[in-house]
Amino acid sequence: MDPIRSDLHTHSAHSDGTESPGELLRAARAAALDVVALTDHDTVSGWEEARAAALDAGVGLIPGVEFSTRSGHHTHHLLGYLIDPGDSALAAEFDRIRESRIARAQLITAHVGETTGLSWDEVRAQVHGDATVGRPHIADALVARGDAPDRSTAFRTLLRPPSGMRLPEYYAPTPERALSLIRGAGGVPVLAHPGSPARGGLPTAAELEAFVRLGLLGVEIRHRENPAGARARLAELARRHGLLITGSSDYHGTGKPNRLGENLTDAATLARLLRLGNGTPAILPEELRERLQAYPTA
Ligand code: AMP
Ligand code: FE
Numbered sequence: 001m002d003p004i005r006s007d008l009h010t011h012s013a014h015s016d017g018t019e020s021p022g023e024l025l026r027a028a029r030a031a032a033l034d035v036v037a038l039t040d041h042d043t044v045s046g047w048e049e050a051r052a053a054a055l056d057a058g059v060g061l062i063p064g065v066e067f068s069t070r071s072g073h074h075t076h077h078l079l080g081y082l083i084d085p086g087d088s089a090l091a092a093e094f095d096r097i098r099e100s101r102i103a104r105a106q107l108i109t110a111h112v113g114e115t116t117g118l119s120w121d122e123v124r125a126q127v128h129g130d131a132t133v134g135r136p137h138i139a140d141a142l143v144a145r146g147d148a149p150d151r152s153t154a155f156r157t158l159l160r161p162p163s164g165m166r167l168p169e170y171y172a173p174t175p176e177r178a179l180s181l182i183r184g185a186g187g188v189p190v191l192a193h194p195g196s197p198a199r200g201g202l203p204t205a206a207e208l209e210a211f212v213r214l215g216l217l218g219v220e221i222r223h224r225e226n227p228a229g230a231r232a233r234l235a236e237l238a239r240r241h242g243l244l245i246t247g248s249s250d251y252h253g254t255g256k257p258n259r260l261g262e263n264l265t266d267a268a269t270l271a272r273l274l275r276l277g278n279g280t281p282a283i284l285p286e287e288l289r290e291r292l293q294a295y296p297t298a
């Protein structure tokens, strides 16, 4: 039996990816993926287009979202798969985060504008519709006016606060709150790229245990930002708690060098994830649904 190729973390232009959900699903097909999860930051607005495109392309779709959470100086990103988009607590939280992100982006733009002349209108021009605004769009505006060659360089140069200075913060839920919102909406929470250098250090065993008690169901291990040397320890911790171990590209179109399908999640894990979530259905071609049913339910 051919392996099932699934990439469980991608972004579209509904947040800081550069492709529409339709383009993303077609790119998934071209990358020979069987399943892709759309996990835009703090919004589900790309799901509808993604569903239609998944049916057209014959690619499986797991609707999801990525939350940025904060506790103290630590940020943790949490993926929420198969959440109920009609859950009112979740919808209110998305609105709160997204509004706060806009206010923060305006502050950063004003600051960067002092030296570059960058205006809020130029940033707005980089944001598709009512997509979730972030520093990536400010970076794109700097690229558009020729102040940086690409988004990643803009992040490393003009968008990097001088040492000792902190970026203004946007409202972010605590991990506790995000976990409870995701579980409350029937979703499957997975800790995204826990080894990412930008997160403020690897989670400790005690920290992960606390997350598990609060409802965490998985950890993203195969991700380019997890240092190779940390993966075995993270996987061991995850296994001890019976967590899902996932892999993904965290694709952002041309916004990041990450290539679609560069890391994958195995079929048995995918089958378990699908059984754990009940807030919204996944789109799965019939043939794939049958193949996934062959995996043990444990
Ligand atoms: P923000 O959440 O607004 O502070 O922006 C940080 C986010 O930008 C992180 O979640 C990154 O994943 C994302 N991002 C997107 N493209 C890039 C890039 N090329 N370089 C660095 N970060 C990026
Ligand atoms: Fe992103």
Ligand code: FE
Pocket (backbone or CB within 6 Å): 066, 077, 192, 193
């Ligand atoms: Fe992330």
Ligand code: ZN
Pocket (backbone or CB within 6 Å): 009, 011, 066, 250
């Ligand atoms: Zn992401």
